[in-house]
Amino acid sequence: GAVVSQHPSRVICKSGTSVKIECRSLDFQATTMFWYRQFPKQSLMLMATSNEGSKATYEQGVEKDKFLINHASLTLSTLTVTSAHPEDSSFYICSARENYPYEQYFGPGTRLTVT
Amino acid sequence: QKEVEQDPGPLSVPEGAIVSLNCTYSNSAFQYFMWYRQYSRKGPELLMYTYSSGNKEDGRFTAQVDKSSKYISLFIRDSQPSDSATYLCAMSSANQAGTALIFGKGTTLSVSS
Numbered sequence: 435g436a437v438v439s440q441h442p443s444r445v446i447c448k449s450g451t452s453v454k455i456e457c458r459s460l461d462f463q464a465t466t467m468f469w470y471r472q473f474p475k476q477s478l479m480l481m482a483t484s485n486e487g488s489k490a491t492y493e494q495g496v497e498k499d500k501f502l503i504n505h506a507s508l509t510l511s512t513l514t515v516t517s518a519h520p521e522d523s524s525f526y527i528c529s530a531r532e533n534y535p536y537e538q539y540f541g542p543g544t545r546l547t548v549t
Numbered sequence: 550q551k552e553v554e555q556d557p558g559p560l561s562v563p564e565g566a567i568v569s570l571n572c573t574y575s576n577s578a579f580q581y582f583m584w585y586r587q588y589s590r591k592g593p594e595l596l597m598y599t600y601s602s603g604n605k606e607d608g609r610f611t612a613q614v615d616k617s618s619k620y621i622s623l624f625i626r627d628s629q630p631s632d633s634a635t636y637l638c639a640m641s642s643a644n645q646a647g648t649a650l651i652f653g654k655g656t657t658l659s660v661s662s
Contacts, residue, residue, distance in 0.1 A: 438592075440592070468649050475557075475657075476654070477637065477652050477653065477654040477655050478593070478637070478652045480649050483649055525590070527592050527593070529592075529593075531648075537583075537595055537598050538583070538595065538639075538650055539595060540585070540592035540593045540594070540595075541592050542591055542592045543590070543591060543592045545590065
């Protein structure tokens with residue numbers, strides 16, 4: 435299957451700082467990438483859909499000014515958590531669907547801890 | 550009613566058992582169904598991908614879709630301790646790269662040796 439990478443795998447930051455997470459599709463081009471958030475023992479919650487060359491579409495309840503998404507190329511999307519607070523601590527996972535056969539692949543996730 | 554319902558478990562079975570994992574859904578427009586396996590602190594890994602109704606088999610794994618009942622299943626034969634993980638069902642109405650999947654909560658499976 436296709437490969438999606440994420441960097442960093444783990445990050446610890448202080449409250450009030452910003453953190454950038456990168457998501458790359460390594461062997462296919464992804465016009466659309468998705469960002470999810472997962473709390474311990476909970477399912478994946480879709481945060482936003484990232485479209486190459488255009489603005490991201492955010493799910494209801496997700497602050498777009500806090501979670502900045504940039505999809506600069508067909509293989510790279512970034513999520514920046516701005517002015518992070520302890521309640522933003524979570525597991526962030528990106529994914530991408532191939533254009534055909536549309537299978538969706540996930541990155542390994544980034545564990546964010548805000549102290 | 551949530552769009553996708555999945556019993557979170559946990560489900561504990563002995564090695565070699567047949568495991569049955571299930572999801573129900575409410576949106577009749579769903580046509581594409583997937584099963585993912587997620588190990589602790591890792592991203593989900595795609596196991597099975599099926600379209601519409603019917604069965605699909607891949608090694609020890611069999612996926613079944615019954616659209617009339619809005620019910621999907623994943624069977625694991627000869628379960629192994631390495632199968633211990635959380636299994637997530639996911640589905641979508643459109644087979645397009647821009648369509649996000651809707652996930653169940655996941656079922657935690659533990660296979661003991």
